[in-house]
Amino acid sequence: MKIKKFDRYEPDERKSLLISSALRCLISEGYSGLSVRKITKEANVSQGLVNHHFGSVYNLIAQTYNVISTDFLQSVKEQIQISTGSAAEKLDIFFRENFSEEALDPDLLKAWLVFWSLIRDSKEMEDTYNRVNNETLSLLEELLTNISVEEKLSIDNISMATQSLMALLDGLWVRETLFDNKRKSENKESYDALTIARSWLKGYRAEIF
Incomplete structure (x- = not known):
């Protein structure tokens, strides 16, 4: 079984990367881009990092708007x-x-x-x-x-x-x-x-x- 490899980043880098990835997903797909799977795939990080750093995808989007x-x-x-x-x-x-x-x-x-x-x-x-x-x-x-x-x-x-x-x-x-x-x-x-x-x-x- 092939294990997917994710990029490794420092915590602050991961948060910034997720915010940037969330914005790119929303720009390219609109409401369809509001997806943990799509955002983390764009960032090449595991899906669990969204909850780990932001608590929910909605908090991530709020932080993206804030930035x-x-x-x-x-x-x-x-x-x-x-x-x-x-x-x-x-x-x-x-x-x-x-x-x-x-x-x-x-x-x-x-x-x-x-x-x-x-x-x-x-x-x-x-x-x-x-x-x-x-x-x-x-x-x-x-x-x-x-x-x-x-x-x-x-x-x-x-x-x-x-x-x-x-x-x-x-x-x-x-x-x-x-x-x-x-x-x-x-x-x-x-x-x-x-x-x-x-x-x-x-x-x-x-x-x-």
Whole structure:
């Protein structure tokens, strides 16, 4: 009987490998990739390592979502921190990164659909989503508050403005990833996401909130 050989890694390496493998499976197969067998085969490790390191495949997927979201948010924060521009220019950094070519990779949409579908069924996924969402809202609210101070705007409800912007950005991201550039260019009345986000800021400056 031939015994299957698995690659040997240190614990942290195995966890990172499983996260990367989980993401590749979700990107290539969507919800069908949510399989311990497929993920561990992709990583070339034994199936028992998923429970050993994460407790369940749902915890693994939650951690995968956490890594992607946290890495993106941390990258944006670092760019904003080193920027010497105005608060509005710092918000524009967020806009540009949110709609960068890497962020709008259509292959990632399959993975995100799995992430979102698990929020109502997985406590780990719900907790991770809420934490990342709140951190993002806090960053946007801070930037909008700073714009108000710098430009002496009279904004009655910063919180509602922040929620409005977050909803807009989420919707634009989905729209941009669903339709390729060719299909968007065929619609003469279509505007790119960055233009729409910047137009929202013009409305904010007009003190509509």
